[in-house]
Amino acid sequence: MARIEVKSEITGTVWQVKAKPGEKVESGDTLIVIESMKMEIPVITEDPGTVKEIRVKEKDAVAEGQVVAVLDG
Amino acid sequence: MFNKVVVANRGAVAARVLRALNEMGLHSVAVYSEADAGAPYLAMASETCAIGPAPARESYLDQDALIDVLRRSHADALHPGYGFLSENAAFAQKVTQTGVRFIGPSPQWIEAMGHKTRARGLAARYGMPMSQGSEVLPADAQAIAAAARAIGFPVLVKPAGGGGGIGMLPAQDEAQLTQAVERSRSMAARGFGTADVYLERLIERPRHVEFQVLADAHGAATHLFERDCSTQRRNQKVIEEAPAPGIERNRATAVAGQIADIMRKMGYDNIGTVEMLMGVDGCFSFLEMNTRLQVEHGVTEEVTGVDLVQAQIRSAAGEKLAEILPARLEVRGHAIQARVYAEDPRSFHPSPGKLKVFRPPRDPGVRVETGYAEGRDVTPHYDPMIAKVIVHAPTRARAIERLCGALEAFEIQGPKTNIPAALAVLRSEPFRAGRVHTGLIAEVLGQTAN
Known part of the structure; x- marks a missing residue:
């Protein structure tokens, strides 16, 4: 099983955590929504898998390129 | 005072x-x-x-x-x-x-115009040109679908309490409608404190033409002509100009005069902007009224010579329009503004960060409005606009040329900016020919990619 790291494309604040550990996700699913500069930007997984870890919680600050979730795919 | x-x-x-x-x-x-x-x-x-x-x-x-x-x-x-x-x-x-x-205007006007369906109702009563729309949508999915069918697809879902294009989503059919309404409600609730949304007929390839108005507390209201703000991304303006290209002066002035009359009859009492969509058939329909100074007020200042911020303050202090404004207002030359956003020029995703280099152009005929300076941080907390570059020239062609030069000379390192996207649009054939519409940026960038 491959370990997949999902990264935020932008710097901002976590607005919503959509996925939970243990949940099965498909490619294109939104795991987390980041708020930055008055926009909501989804963090989307490109690969299907099972959510192993969500590394952020609501209101956390995230940086561009930061790993916000880990999947087993 | x-x-x-x-x-x-x-x-x-x-x-x-x-x-x-x-x-x-x-x-x-x-x-x-x-x-x-x-x-x-x-x-x-x-x-x-x-x-x-x-x-x-x-x-x-x-x-x-x-x-x-x-x-x-x-x-x-x-x-x-x-x-x-x-x-x-x-x-x-x-x-x-x-x-x-x-x-600003009396709170009653902010209230009346802040809620979009109420504003539409009010403006329609005074004879404002208007396209078809719904009331605030109920919770029931069947009723929502019926409201959309009554208008006819495609429709646009819009937050009733909103502005700035936030939460505006198109729906081509009923399947898209459900999703669009849900998303628009979520964005509206957070952005504007009310989840009310409504539908308007989606006008395809529209132009965004808006009219600057100024009124006083003594019953006088006038217009300071129009601006074209069609060049947008994510329903937010990027390039704004005055006067609007390709519209006969008589027609623009007639519509502006009609709007000023409506403001006078309504009793509006400070600065405001009436935003209209212009369809390919040349018809105007009321979009909304902003009861405040507009981001793009500078282009109107350049072509009219009126300091709109001072005029707004003087009106609020109780001075009469006749004392504030020159006896005769006219449009001189052409002014264009580009908003410089800290964002990726292709995805338009925000790009906050430290302004390692920030050197605005200093050419004559170029005005830069900014709250930033070299070494400052562009944080994710606020709007991504980091500067406005405004130019004024005798003709539109020369204004475009001057703005391109100014944007090329603007040195910014750190955050990514939309300057490449703005330049691509300014240099595109449709923009130069004045064939602007709200989908132009997407079209131009699509073409560049091919």
């Missing part, structure tokens, strides 16, 4: 209002969040006041903190700028109740 004015905003508009206050010889109070401590424009104010942490809801949107500033500073007026609390009727009311003049 006022003695001391609190500027309840940040960035480029705070700088712009402070400049006007200084030119008028008025005392000023600038407020700032922790993120904006040390911002360059704060030095322009007579006094400064910290109002809270970086997040806007804990600082620039904190009404109690701002009212407290009014009391402590003994100010007699507050300028809200644009965005933040500029169109919040409850805040305007609180300011007024504190015994301080809110520099």
Whole structure:
């Protein structure tokens, strides 16, 4: 099983955590929504898998390129 | 006239209002969040006041903190700028109740125009040209679908309490409608404090043409012509110009005159902008009215020679339009503004970060409005606009040329900016020919990619 790291494309604040550990996700699913500069930007997984870890919680600050979730795919 | 004015905003508009206050010889109070401590424009104010942490809801949107500033500073007026609390009727009311003049229209107008379906109803009663739309949508999915069918697909879902294009989503059919309504409601609830949304007929390839109005507290209202703001991304304006290209002057002036008449009959009493969509058939339909100074007011100032911020302040202080404005208003030359956003020029995703290099162009005929300086951080807490570049020239072709030169000369390192996207549009054949519409950026960037 491959370990997949999902990264935020932008710097901002976590607005919503959509996925939970243990949940099965498909490619294109939104795991987390980041708020930055008055926009909501989804963090989307490109690969299907099972959510192993969500590394952020609501209101956390995230940086561009930061790993916000880990999947087993 | 006022003695001391609190500027309840940040960035480029705070700088712009402070400049006007200084030119008028008025005392000023600038407020700032922790993120904006040390911002360059704060030095322009007579006094400064910290109002809270970086997040806007804990600082620039904190009404109690701002009212407290009014009391402590003994100010007699507050300028809200644009965005933040500029169109919040409850805040305007609180300011007024504190015994301080809110520099804008009476709270009743902010209230009336702030809710889009109410504004449409009101404007329609006064004879404003209008496209088909729905009332605020009910919860029931069947009723929503019926409202859309009554208008005819495609429709546009819009937050009733909103502005700035936030939460506006098109739906081509019923399947898309359900999703669009749900998403729009979520964005509306968070952005505007009400989940009310409604439908309008989606006008394809429209132009966004808006009319600047100015009124006083004595029953007079006039217009300062129109602006074309069709070049948008994510329903937010990028390039704005005055006058609107390709519209006969007689027609533009006639529509503007009709709007000024409506404002006078309604009893509107300060600065405002009536935004219209112009279809490919040349018909105008009312979009909304902004009851505040507009981001793109500068292009109107350039072509009319009127300082709109000073005019707004003087009107709020009780002066008559006849004293504020020259006897005859006319359009001289052509002005264009590009908004410089800290964002990826292709995805338009925000790109905050430190401005390692920030050197605005300094050519004659080029005006730059900004609240930033080299070394400052562009934080994720606020709007991504970092500067406005405004040019004025005798003709539209020369204005385009001048703006391209200015944008090329603007050195910015750190955050990514939309300058490449703005240049691609300014140089495109449709833009140069004046064939602008709200989908132009996407079309031009699509073509560039091919």
